[in-house]
Amino acid sequence: MDRRRFLFGAAPVGLATLVSAGCARGTATQSHSYAPTYFRPPEWEFVLAAVSRLIPADGPGPGAIEAGVPEFIDRQMELPYGHGSYFYLKGPFHPESPVTLGYQLRYTPREIYRLGIEAANAAARASHGMEFARLEAARQDEFLESLQKGQLVLPTVPAPGLFGQLLENTKEGYFSDPIHGGNRDMVAWNWIGFPGARADFTDWIDQPGVKYPYAPVSIGGPRT
Amino acid sequence: MTSPRRLKSVDAVIIGYGWTGAILAKTLTDAGLSVVALERGPARDTSPDFEFPRIADELKHAIRGDLWQPLANETVTIRHGLNDVAVPYRKYGSFVLGNGVGGAGVHWNGQLWRASPEDLSLRSRIEQRYGKKFIPPEMTIQDYPVTFGELEPHFDHFEKVCGVSGTAGNLRGQIKPGGNPFEGPRSDEFPTPPLPGIFSAQLFEKATAELGYKSFPTPAANSSIAYTNPYGVRLGPCNLCGFCERFGCFLYSKASPQTTILPILNGRSNLEVRTNSYVTRILLDNTGKTATGVLYVDDSGREVEQPASLVVLSAFQMHNVRLLLLSKIGAPYDPASGKGVVGKNYAYQMCAETAAYFSEDVEINPFIGAGAAGQRVIDEFNSDHFDHSQLGFIGGSLIYAGATGGRPIDQMMVPPGTPSWGAGWKAAIRKHYRHSAPLGTQGSVMSYQDRYLSLDPTYTDGHGLPLLRMTFDWHANEYKMAAYSASKMEEIVRAMKPDKQATILMRPGNPYDVRIYQSTHTTGGAIMGTNPSNSVINRYSQSWDVPNLFVYGASAFPQNIGYNPTGLLAGLAYFSADKLRGAYLKSPGPLISS
Numbered sequence: 090m091d092r093r094r095f096l097f098g099a100a101p102v103g104l105a106t107l108v109s110a111g112c113a114r115g116t117a118t119q120s121h122s123y124a125p126t127y128f129r130p131p132e133w134e135f136v137l138a139a140v141s142r143l144i145p146a147d148g149p150g151p152g153a154i155e156a157g158v159p160e161f162i163d164r165q166m167e168l169p170y171g172h173g174s175y176f177y178l179k180g181p182f183h184p185e186s187p188v189t190l191g192y193q194l195r196y197t198p199r200e201i202y203r204l205g206i207e208a209a210n211a212a213a214r215a216s217h218g219m220e221f222a223r224l225e226a227a228r229q230d231e232f233l234e235s236l237q238k239g240q241l242v243l244p245t246v247p248a249p250g251l252f253g254q255l256l257e258n259t260k261e262g263y264f265s266d267p268i269h270g271g272n273r274d275m276v277a278w279n280w281i282g283f284p285g286a287r288a289d290f291t292d293w294i295d296q297p298g299v300k301y302p303y304a305p306v307s308i309g310g311p312r313t
Numbered sequence: 314m315t316s317p318r319r320l321k322s323v324d325a326v327i328i329g330y331g332w333t334g335a336i337l338a339k340t341l342t343d344a345g346l347s348v349v350a351l352e353r354g355p356a357r358d359t360s361p362d363f364e365f366p367r368i369a370d371e372l373k374h375a376i377r378g379d380l381w382q383p384l385a386n387e388t389v390t391i392r393h394g395l396n397d398v399a400v401p402y403r404k405y406g407s408f409v410l411g412n413g414v415g416g417a418g419v420h421w422n423g424q425l426w427r428a429s430p431e432d433l434s435l436r437s438r439i440e441q442r443y444g445k446k447f448i449p450p451e452m453t454i455q456d457y458p459v460t461f462g463e464l465e466p467h468f469d470h471f472e473k474v475c476g477v478s479g480t481a482g483n484l485r486g487q488i489k490p491g492g493n494p495f496e497g498p499r500s501d502e503f504p505t506p507p508l509p510g511i512f513s514a515q516l517f518e519k520a521t522a523e524l525g526y527k528s529f530p531t532p533a534a535n536s537s538i539a540y541t542n543p544y545g546v547r548l549g550p551c552n553l554c555g556f557c558e559r560f561g562c563f564l565y566s567k568a569s570p571q572t573t574i575l576p577i578l579n580g581r582s583n584l585e586v587r588t589n590s591y592v593t594r595i596l597l598d599n600t601g602k603t604a605t606g607v608l609y610v611d612d613s614g615r616e617v618e619q620p621a622s623l624v625v626l627s628a629f630q631m632h633n634v635r636l637l638l639l640s641k642i643g644a645p646y647d648p649a650s651g652k653g654v655v656g657k658n659y660a661y662q663m664c665a666e667t668a669a670y671f672s673e674d675v676e677i678n679p680f681i682g683a684g685a686a687g688q689r690v691i692d693e694f695n696s697d698h699f700d701h702s703q704l705g706f707i708g709g710s711l712i713y714a715g716a717t718g719g720r721p722i723d724q725m726m727v728p729p730g731t732p733s734w735g736a737g738w739k740a741a742i743r744k745h746y747r748h749s750a751p752l753g754t755q756g757s758v759m760s761y762q763d764r765y766l767s768l769d770p771t772y773t774d775g776h777g778l779p780l781l782r783m784t785f786d787w788h789a790n791e792y793k794m795a796a797y798s799a800s801k802m803e804e805i806v807r808a809m810k811p812d813k814q815a816t817i818l819m820r821p822g823n824p825y826d827v828r829i830y831q832s833t834h835t836t837g838g839a840i841m842g843t844n845p846s847n848s849v850i851n852r853y854s855q856s857w858d859v860p861n862l863f864v865y866g867a868s869a870f871p872q873n874i875g876y877n878p879t880g881l882l883a884g885l886a887y888f889s890a891d892k893l894r895g896a897y898l899k900s901p902g903p904l905i906s907s
Contacts, residue, residue: 143734150739170377177388177403179772189826190391192404230735237733256734264721265372280739281746283680283721286369288554288563290681297512300676300747308366 123159127166127199131220135206136162136255138222142229143259151276153259161262161271166199173197184247194250198258205251208243209236268309278305315616317608322620323347326607328592328636329628331416332879333865333886335570335578337625339544340890342584344898349619351590351609353628354382354413358571363419363561371720375559380420382410386775389631393786393824395648395763401772401780407826408833409559410629414588415570417629417833418879422558422684422717423534423567425477426876427468427884429696430461430497435707435872443702449790452707453651453658453760454872458843458852459888461497467887468880469500475568476536476548478686479503480529493529495692508537508551511681513669513750514689517714520808526691531713533685534568534879544577555718557684567684588612593776595624595640595862604642604862610776622901626864627886633868634766634838635781643849643858646765648784654849656767658760658837659783660873661825663791664753665710665799665818668726669811671748679719679749688715694801695875696757706790710756710798710875712805719746726751729815752806754798755832758791760872766838786825795819834878839868841885844907851905853897854889860903863889 125133136159146152153159165171173196182195196204213221213232221232235241236252243251262271264278266286272278278285285305293301306312324346327334334350341348357363357380373379384403392399411417431438434456439447448454481502482492507530510518514530521528535551542548551566565572578584589612596605596618606620626633637643637655646657671677681687690713692698701707718724726749727741769782799818806814819826842848845857850869856862865886867878874881897904 144739145736147736148740150743152739174385175377175383175404177384177386177401179401181771183398183400186398186400187393187824189824189828190393190400191402191406191827193400233734259734261372261376261722264725265376266370268370269372277721281721281725281742283719283746286366288365288369288556289552290554291550291552293678293681294509294511294553294687297510297515297678298676301678301680306366308370 123163125159125163127163127171128202131210132202132206133159134220134222135210136202138229139233139255140259142226142233143256144263150280153263155273156263156276157271157273158259158262161265161269162258164270165258166202171197171199173199194246196246198254201246201251201254205243205246205254208245209241209248209251212241212243266309267307275305275307275310317616317618319618320620322606322622323349324621325349325623325625326351326619326621327625327627328607329353329416329626329632330414330570330586331411331627331629332418332570332883334416334625334627335574336883336886337627337863337865337890338578338584339574340894341623341625342578342581344894346583346623346898348584349621350584350586351592351607351619352414352586352588353591354588356586356588357413357415357419357561359561359563359565363563365563368560368563369554369556371722374420374556375720375723378405378409378559380411380413380559380561381405382412387780389781389783390769390772391783391785391827393784395784399769399782399784402827406828407831408835409830410631410833414575414586418569419561419571420559421879422877424685424877425472425475425532425534425568426880427497428461428874428876428881429495429698431697432874433457433459433461433464438697439707442697448707451762451788452790453762454707455842455847457871458841458848459885464884464888465497465500467884467891470543470887471880471883473504474542474544474573475534476505476540476542476573477503477532477534477568478505478507478530478537479532480507482529491529493692494527495695495698503532505537505540507533508535508553508686510689511553511687511716512677513679513716514687514714516750516809517689517752517805520805521691523808524805526693528689528691531685531688531690531715533683533688535683535686536566536568537686542573544574546573546576548572551683551686553681553683553687555680555682555720557682558717591776592636593639593778595626595636595642597640597642597859602859604859622861624862626862627866630835630838630866630868631766631781633864633866635768637839637849637864638768638781639778642856642862645767648763648765651762654840654845654847656765656838658840658871659764659766659785660758660760660836660870661785662832662834662873662875663756663758663787663795663819664831665795665802665816666751666753667799667802667806667814667816668728669750669752669806669809670726670728670745670813671750671811673744673748675748677716677748677750679716679724679747682716682718684717688713694798704793704797706793706797707759708757708790708794708875710754710794712752712754712798712802714750714752716751721746728813752802754795754802755875755877756791756794756798757875758873759788760837761788787819789821792819792821834867834873836867836870836873836878839864840871841869842871853892853904854885855897855904857907861901863893865889
């Protein structure tokens, strides 16, 4: 029972009322300066804009920008993960296989972003006359939804492949230990009540149902 | 082409240095043999590899899987049916493969179960109780050639090696309160007492009691106290740290080869462990009936021949089968004719899950947990513990409550209908994270004529050798079994009175989905049986075809069980080790005439 959780909450997004319908232009900027290593300027603008819609600053709780998610993603691209070293990437490739047989594209995560963002921006220019990052927030949400559902057809990376990569890395950056560059100041852990790397509940085993009182700690941070 | 470097012969070579490799290394070096253990992955030990705080890194270990077998150089290919094209398992999902010293025994959950007595004589039992026609013709289940009574002393010993925490339910035939009344008679108590249940397990305990079920603490290879095992190795108490399965244990609490057996083997002059050594073939003499050693690629990429008088194949289930096929030992299974045995009877497990979402005044504290300790389970609907006559299926499931750490990337639970991103998702994770509990079923999968393992015709590993190909999908029996188990689980969850609950269940029409983690309990392909026409190995895990080859692990299971496999495969290894030392080493040759 090496149980990983099944995909609760993985239902496709369909309800426009659940996302901000504000008319404000998407105004994603990093809250502190970070110069990306992998992403080129137009790609970086796309990443900033996209993650700020996937986990928006709207309402209570930290958004992806505040949590440093873009920095996390950029740093991951420079690691063996970004280069696809964790995956079997030998051909032949059968992307037409049933989805239940898993990832069958030839691309590394770096390639998914490089090819996918270029194609997505081209699609945005064609349909909206401007790149994704320049769209209003509500239009950005619609665009992301069309990527997710595969309503948009991209010439290289399948749109759901780009979206899935983005969403997966965004949640990784939001929830992982701050040593990886995201979850800055443990904002996401504080938001949900996860104590991070405390890893010691000896004195809490016999207090079932009582709220755990200690703030999170991180691998590289102070332990109080 | 350069020929392989040929080394000096040794008495025994071990392929794979995980649980069964360590068990056999101890047995054979105790007997005075010179032993070389070849491990495909790196050396690993509690210090420095599992040290706190760096081990408490969900991304590194539970998502990227830095302790797992890197798939880039070798994976398996998978197809659903006999006429489909198999494609590579390119990213981890459905199951996780071990790598390095300790193997998957490093990052397992530590749920240490014995099989039920009836699991070991399944075909006979079903035929006697329900009639021969109850077993569908395509179902190729068979009895183990060994009984619970024969294995019991070895189950008991392995529990003591691991410092397992639990409560006995059947002590020498006497049913004991608080334990599992369905377990086979045990000769002794568990070596350490259970840890208290985590909160969701306490809610489960109350609900199951109301429904008349007898819940008990999950038998956990997470020691609950400071403990010294029979080899003199010390384990420490588990603190429910929440970084257990998928991680190495920094507390010396979770049993692994490193925390139980290897400390007494390290430094033995008649044992040499060579890491980063990838075995590509078991070598045979010109009769094809005697193994002469193994061929492997060493850590500098050179091909090396290690001659040996005895070969122990103790890699992970899939790798055992692949090496037999690559070495042309035994007849490969042919699903069309049903003939041949290597690769036959691949099986898996079928699981379901119900999430219970409580109101915000119910503090579940999901981050408190371990791979096994603190969890609670019922065994009423597993194995043949219940009457199947009106149900139309064979097998069953454990039903359990058990959070293992509430790690947020991988284990976040939000109710169905929650958007997967955006402001709605962000609000939902806060609302539900601290107040949700997972329950699960873990069910058996039977073996079938059209489910098997073979070499892939197309895809190769980093050395150009064929990958293993898995042909697998669910059969009707398993859909029915899982639906029945899930209905019982849902009833229990209702009695726990959450605000809402939701179940994930594979239903007819849902094919095997490799993207979703389900179970690493893959079994079969080198199964044990009574004769060479129905099996690869005999009751002592000895190859029928090559008697100086012994094969260990869940590859021996003729069909799968609803329990976790490590207790059974370790019991089979110790049972074999006794016979190896007591009989085989004195007079090498077939232990059972075929």
